[in-house]
Amino acid sequence: MMRLEKRPQASRAFSYATPVLAVIATMVFGGALFAVLGKDPLASIMTIFWEPLFGDFAFYYRPQLLVKGAPLVLIAIGLSLGFKAGIWNIGAEGQYIMGALCGAGAGLAFYPAESVFIFPIMVLAGALGGWVWAMIPAVLKVKFGTNEILVSLMLVYVAEQFLASASLGLLKNPEGFGFPGSRNLQQYASAHNGELFAGSGMHWGVVAALIAVIFAYVLLARHRLGFAIRVTGEAPRAARFSGVNPTRLVLFCMGMSGLLAGLAGMFEVAGPAGQITIDFNVGYGFTAIIVAFLGRLHPVGILLAGGLMALTYIGGDIAQSQLGLPAAAIQVFQGMLLFFLLAFDLFTHYRLRLGRTEVA
Amino acid sequence: MDLSAINPILFVAGFLVAATPLIFAALGELVVEKSGVLNLGVEGMMIIGAICGFATAVETGSPLLGFAAAAVGGALLSLLFAFLTQITLANQVASGLALTLFGLGFSALLGQSYVGVKPPRLPDVNFGPLHDIPVIGPIFFSHDIILYLGFALVVAVWAVLKFTRMGLILRAVGESHEAAHALGYKVVRIRTLAIMFGGACAGLGGAYISLIRVPQWTEGMTAGVGWIALALVVFASWKPWRLLLGAYLFGGITQLQLNLQGAGVAIPVEYLAMSPYIITILVLVILSADKSAAPASLGRIFHASN
Numbered sequence: 154m155m156r157l158e159k160r161p162q163a164s165r166a167f168s169y170a171t172p173v174l175a176v177i178a179t180m181v182f183g184g185a186l187f188a189v190l191g192k193d194p195l196a197s198i199m200t201i202f203w204e205p206l207f208g209d210f211a212f213y214y215r216p217q218l219l220v221k222g223a224p225l226v227l228i229a230i231g232l233s234l235g236f237k238a239g240i241w242n243i244g245a246e247g248q249y250i251m252g253a254l255c256g257a258g259a260g261l262a263f264y265p266a267e268s269v270f271i272f273p274i275m276v277l278a279g280a281l282g283g284w285v286w287a288m289i290p291a292v293l294k295v296k297f298g299t300n301e302i303l304v305s306l307m308l309v310y311v312a313e314q315f316l317a318s319a320s321l322g323l324l325k326n327p328e329g330f331g332f333p334g335s336r337n338l339q340q341y342a343s344a345h346n347g348e349l350f351a352g353s354g355m356h357w358g359v360v361a362a363l364i365a366v367i368f369a370y371v372l373l374a375r376h377r378l379g380f381a382i383r384v385t386g387e388a389p390r391a392a393r394f395s396g397v398n399p400t401r402l403v404l405f406c407m408g409m410s411g412l413l414a415g416l417a418g419m420f421e422v423a424g425p426a427g428q429i430t431i432d433f434n435v436g437y438g439f440t441a442i443i444v445a446f447l448g449r450l451h452p453v454g455i456l457l458a459g460g461l462m463a464l465t466y467i468g469g470d471i472a473q474s475q476l477g478l479p480a481a482a483i484q485v486f487q488g489m490l491l492f493f494l495l496a497f498d499l500f501t502h503y504r505l506r507l508g509r510t511e512v513a
Numbered sequence: 514m515d516l517s518a519i520n521p522i523l524f525v526a527g528f529l530v531a532a533t534p535l536i537f538a539a540l541g542e543l544v545v546e547k548s549g550v551l552n553l554g555v556e557g558m559m560i561i562g563a564i565c566g567f568a569t570a571v572e573t574g575s576p577l578l579g580f581a582a583a584a585v586g587g588a589l590l591s592l593l594f595a596f597l598t599q600i601t602l603a604n605q606v607a608s609g610l611a612l613t614l615f616g617l618g619f620s621a622l623l624g625q626s627y628v629g630v631k632p633p634r635l636p637d638v639n640f641g642p643l644h645d646i647p648v649i650g651p652i653f654f655s656h657d658i659i660l661y662l663g664f665a666l667v668v669a670v671w672a673v674l675k676f677t678r679m680g681l682i683l684r685a686v687g688e689s690h691e692a693a694h695a696l697g698y699k700v701v702r703i704r705t706l707a708i709m710f711g712g713a714c715a716g717l718g719g720a721y722i723s724l725i726r727v728p729q730w731t732e733g734m735t736a737g738v739g740w741i742a743l744a745l746v747v748f749a750s751w752k753p754w755r756l757l758l759g760a761y762l763f764g765g766i767t768q769l770q771l772n773l774q775g776a777g778v779a780i781p782v783e784y785l786a787m788s789p790y791i792i793t794i795l796v797l798v799i800l801s802a803d804k805s806a807a808p809a810s811l812g813r814i815f816h817a818s819n
Contacts, residue, residue, distance in 0.1 A: 157602075159816065190622075241606055293794070299801040302553065302606065303744045307790040310737045318783035442610055479625055481732075484618025491611040492593065495603035503602065503816075 157503040167501040172447050172458070175493035182493075183486045192476050200476060201468030201483075214467050216354025220425050221466045223358040224249070224417035226459035228441035230365045231410030233450040237373075238385040240406045244290065244305030245414040246438025247312035248283040252415025253422040254312075254319055255282025257335060257429050260344035261324060264336065271343040275419060276357075283415015284408050286312065291407035295400045301407065309438070320429050335429040338422065346424035358420030362459075365413055369452040378405065414438060440466075443491045462487065519772045525652045527772075529660060530726055532764025534559070534718040534735075536663040538742035539749070539756050540670055541714025546746055547674065548707035549687035549810035553609025554594050555715050556739025557616025562587040562716025563723035564620040567632055567730045570720075576635035580659060580720050587716020588709045590616055595708040599701045602814050617733060627730045635659065635725060659721055664757075666714070671753035683707060687808035690815040700815050715739065737790065744793045750806035759796075766792055 180202075184194030205214035228245045235242050242248075256279030263271050290304035319325075324335040338344045349355045373379035381402055385392040393399070417437065426433055444462050448455030469483030538555050545552050565586030570579025590612065597608040638661065640654040674680035683703060686693040690700045722738065723730055741763060749756035770785040778785070 157816065243610060293798055293801075297798050297801050299794075299797050300744075300747065303740060303747070303797060304794050306740050307737070307744070307794050310790045311787045314783040314787035318781055321783075322781070439614060443614065446607060479622055481618050481621035481625065485615065485622055486618075488611060488615030488618050491607075492597065492615060495597050495608055495611060496601045498603060499601040 156506050157499075158506050159503055160501075163501050164504075167497075168449060171494060171497045171501060172449065172454070174497045175447070175490055176461070178493040178497070179486065179490045182489055186482065186485065186489075187478065190478070190482060192472075192478055197472055197476060197478060200472045201465055201486075204471050205464055205467040208471075212352075214471070216348075216352060217467050218460060218463050219354035219359045220356070220463075222459045222463035223356070223362040224421055224437045225441050225444045225462055226362040226456055227358065227365055227417040227420075228410075228414045228438055229444035229448065229455045229459060230362070230369045230452060231413035232441055233445040233448070233452070233455055234369065234372075234382055235406035235410050236386075236445055237450050238382045238402055238406055239389070240403055241302045242287060242290070242305050242407050242410045243302055243442060244287070244307075244309045244438070245410060245441055246434060246436065247305070247309035248286045248411040248414035249418035249421075249438045250309075250312040250316050250434050251286040251418070252279040252283035253418030253426075253429065253433065254315060254324070255279055255415070256419030257338060257344075257422045258319075258324060260338060260341065260423065261336060263343070264341060267343045269343070272346070272357075272423075275344060275423060276416065279415045279419025280412045281415070283418065284412040286415070287407045287411020288404070291404050291411075294407075295403050301403075305407075313434070316429070316433060317431050320431050320433070324429050326428075333431055337428045339424075339427040344423055346420050356420065356424045358417065358424060361416055361420065362456075366452045366456050373452065382406065414441075440487060443487055446491060446494055519776055522648055522651050524768060524772055526655060528761065528764040528768035529652070529656065530764075531767045532760040533660050533663045534721045534726065534738055535742055535745060535760040535763055536667060536757065537718030537721065538715045538739055539745040539760060540663075540666055540753065541711035541718075542742055543746050543749065543751060543753065543756060544670060544674075544683070544714075545707050545711035546811055547687045547751060547808055548683050548704045549690055549808050549813065549815075550598065550704050550708060551605045551609065551812040552591070552594055552612070552708060552711055553606060553743065554591070554612025554616065554739075555609075555711075555742050556735055556737065557613035558587040558590050558712045558715035559616075559719035559722070559735045559739045559742075560620040560733065561590045561616045561623075562719030563735060564624040564627070564719075564730060565716065566720025567630075567723040568623065568627055570632045570724055571627060571630055574633050576633055576724055577658075579632070579724055580717060583716040583720030584713040585716070587712040587714070587719065589712070591708045591712025591715070592705075594712075595705040598814070599705055599708075602816055605812050605814075613739070621732045624730050624732065628732075630730065632724050632728050632730075634728075657725060659717070659725065663717075663721075667753050667757045674753070684808070687810055690810045690813070694815070694817055700817070704815075715742075718742070741789065741793050744797055748796050748800055750800070751808065752806070763789060763793070 180198050184198050187197040188194040232245055256275045259278035260271055260275040290301040293299040293304055294301045320333045326336045346356050381397040385397055385402060422429060440462060444455060444458045448458035465483060465487060472478040473480055538559055542555055562583035566579040566583030569582035570576045594608055594612050597603040598605050635657040637655050638658050643654045644650045682698055686700050686703050694700050719735055745759045748759045767789050770788050774782050774785050
């Protein structure tokens with residue numbers, strides 16, 4: 154018989170090994186899935202993980218890694234703060250949309266004026282949009298004890314409707330021949346979040362993501378607030394006795410994650426996406442949940458996980474065009490990753506003992 | 514705007530239909546939560562049920578077989594959740610989210626060749642002369658068998674929870690898993706069965722959307738109904754009858770906003786479409802003050818080591 158025994162202390166080795174094991178297991182089972190779909194499993198996996206980095210067109214795909222990774226990392230860093238403390242903001246997708254709407258709206262309000270101040274104003278507006286959207290579940294939680302999971306999630310659907318409304322009405326391009334969607338910010342120099350170095354994929358969102366990683370690292374490792382977050386997650390009772398203010402913690406964690414998600418949306422709409430359209434959001438807010446867990450809720454881990462997840466997006470696109478792998482297969486692939494991660498995490502906290510089970 | 518375009522009889526009959534997916538999904542989740550498990554994967558299980566039911570109904574030509582397949586599909590997916598939370602003792606919130614993300618992707622994969630296909634229709638139950646009663650007939654006696662099954666299931670769950678030994682054990686496990694374990698009940702086994710029941714119910718609810726309410730297949734077509742179902746359980750303070758009431762309320766709102774869209778009210782479509790979600794939030798706010806009805810072990814991990 155096998156039985157589980159709780160480790161007195163979480164295993165560090167397994168804590169690091171779990172994401173690697175999960176990725177390997179996902180490759181194996183993902184490969185099996187691709188085989189069922191009638192694709193060569195090895196070729197599919199190679200296309201997804203190798204082609205974007207070292208393939209013939211890597212010079213084109215590598216910058217994409219930054220473009221896709223930046224919003225994921227930015228959002229996941231914010232989410233990880235809350236997740237660490239047991240505060241579940243799962244509506245980052247909505248905050249991302251609101252950030253994009255506010256950011257783009259602020260920029261378009263000045264159109265066609267050109268000024269160096271427009272882009273900073275857009276950044277502030279985007280951050281504010283995401284922050285406000287996240288403060289709704291936060292305030293309801295601290296005031297009324299409302300479940301933040303459900304409220305933040307409901308607000309995603311509300312935000313999607315706002316997005317539809319804005320791209321059909323308020324922010325619609327007056328010179329767009331009646332098509333839905335806003336003006337293209339890529340053609341508005343003052344508002345464009347362009348590449349900082351040509352061909353590098355580096356835009357202000359990437360810079361912001363890196364700053365967020367450093368900021369989160371310092372916060373968690375060195376700051377009192379970071380300590381409060383960690384204690385609340387690991388021992389809520391102890392946290393209360395040590396004087397942690399749960400209200401402030403909820404407001405901070407939710408607000409911060411909303412702010413970062415809003416920024417991600419704003420950088421995306423002003424840069425790679427270019428314009429507000431009905432289906433402008435592509436689910437980064439949800440994928441970022443996987444990124445946060447895959448990165449073990451640790452800033453550096455999230456940076457790596459964000460890169461890996463960006464890789465599956467890009468590799469998935471390549472596999473789609475070259476091998477005819479359906480887009481949904483990649484979504485399944487990403488979902489699988491989270492499953493394996495959660496399952497393997499068992500060994501971080503428990504060890505498997507072989508032997509007879511005794512009667513207690 | 515022409516409010517007279519809304520036919521009150523069709524409206525009521527319509528909201529009974531709109532409420533049914535919610536009834537199934539929320540009732541399943543109620544049983545799961547009564548056993549002390551929080552499964553946030555309702556949306557994922559629903560969408561899997563929606564596609565399993567749709568595909569089976571189209572392939573076999575039998576909507577009832579479709580519903581059976583939906584229940585099986587939902588239950589199978591919920592087994593993944595049961596494995597994660599009961600065997601590998603993973604965090605229930607994260608596992609539920611994983612289930613939803615995976616379910617949305619997997620359903621899209623399964624449903625690729627079914628976009629734009631029309632499913633076979635499930636005929637209405639023949640009530641004979643009852644159907645011809647004015648007003649009452651078209652409202653209550655002109656539906657398919659699954660809608661009545663939903664109502665019957667509410668009664669059954671209520672009776673089982675309240676009057677039977679099985680219900681008592683389930684509630685005991687949900688209130689205090691240590692005590693139930695000490696009494697010799699198999700906590701993990703009972704919870705796994707409850708989770709599977711929840712999965713099957715969510716699957717049925719999903720199939721009701723894809724086979725009857727809409728009826729067609731589109732990616733992500735459950736559009737948050739699974740999440741509203743979760744909110745509904747809180748709204749109902751874990752009581753089946755209040756759940757039924759809540760489902761009709763939400764069904765009514767959904768139907769009303771659709772009818773208002775159709776009637777061409779001066780409110781933009783998008784604002785009407787967001788109203789069910791906003792009302793869910795409002796209801797949650799009003800009812801969150803009282804958490805005393807929640808099962809005491811809800812969301813806590815059980816490991817029989819000590």
